[in-house]
């Protein structure tokens with residue numbers, strides 16, 4: 249079993265935050281410069297940790313991590329829960345005990361006797377009152393969720409995690425799995441029912457975010473199950489963990505300070521930062537932004553389950569310099585394109601509109617500043633738009649695109 253190792257996509261070597269050294273069997277390509285701070289609004293993708301294999305294979309691990317910089321710390325509104333004083337230390341007023349006698353026969357009026365309680369000899373300690381939590385303000389981004397017929401509607405994805413995933417046996421096979429994967433022959437299920445208002449992540453408790461993301465994962469499963477299974481692979485439902493502070497995943501420790509979300513291949517789990525702020529632009533909230541990040545990480549899950557992820561990492565390790573960087577970028581922007589496919593598949597039921605898509609593009613463009621491996625603003629927009637106009641993962645085959653389109 250290899251050591252637990254995580255490779256950030258940009259930066260040539262694992263950062264201290266992710267820990268570990270490159271696995272000895274997978275020589276790391278020369279660095280692309282020192283790890284950079286994460287600019288606002290970006291997603292980072294990292295890889296390998298311990299890597300279980302198909303039955304019969306050697307042990308190993310792969311981690312994919314996506315880091316979004318549009319994170320901040322949730323401003324926790326500390327509600328001043330004052331303890332209401334009940335009667336304080338004053339002597340309680342004696343409460344009368346009332347006994348009503350049932351009328352008998354034709355007796356006109358009931359007889360009532362009043363027995364006063366004795367006055368307590370010492371003051372009663374007031375009980376603290378737990379105030380009701382403040383309800384969230386009404387969501388101004390509430391949408392219409394049209395009914396109708398939706399694809400794969402009866403599928404309730406079970407909670408089951410597989411511990412191995414397809415791994416290529418050679419560099420030549422790895423190359424092919426990226427460019428000619430059987431996933432590209434099929435379409436995602438669309439439209440899929442995901443009748444949800446956009447999450448207001450900055451105003452939601454961790455538990456509420458957990459429930460929200462979990463529901464979106466179920467939507468993503470219905471979108472992706474069909475093409476992945478038709479491609480001959482399996483798509484287990486990935487658990488999603490909302491975390492704050494530092495999370496210890498099967499792929500190592502990850503801090504919420506710079507991480508929006510990441511995917512850990514070692515146990516096929518999604519992690520979402522529970523301290524992200526709601527993102528706003530000139531039109532208001534950038535709706536479905538947390539959902540889009542989740543869909544990007546789920547895109548890495550699809551890559552993992554179809555062998556693309558492992559193949560791409562292996563191929564990247566055989567490359568050096570700019571070629572390795574380009575390979576990493578292909579992998580990242582494909583996940584982004586997959587996220588776009590998913591956003592389209594839930595468009596009808598979620599009640600998305602054109603401005604939602606424009607906002608995705610705007611935020612991704614804004615986040616693209618100066619990062620290798622995640623594409624320029626133009627690259628991100630190109631692949632987002634390809635995903636927005638298609639239901640076919642083949643549209644997201646970044647591995648056959650000219651290098652000029654994946655810079």
Ligand SMILES: [Zn+2]
Pocket residue numbers: 291292293313314315544545548580583
């Ligand atoms: Zn990513």
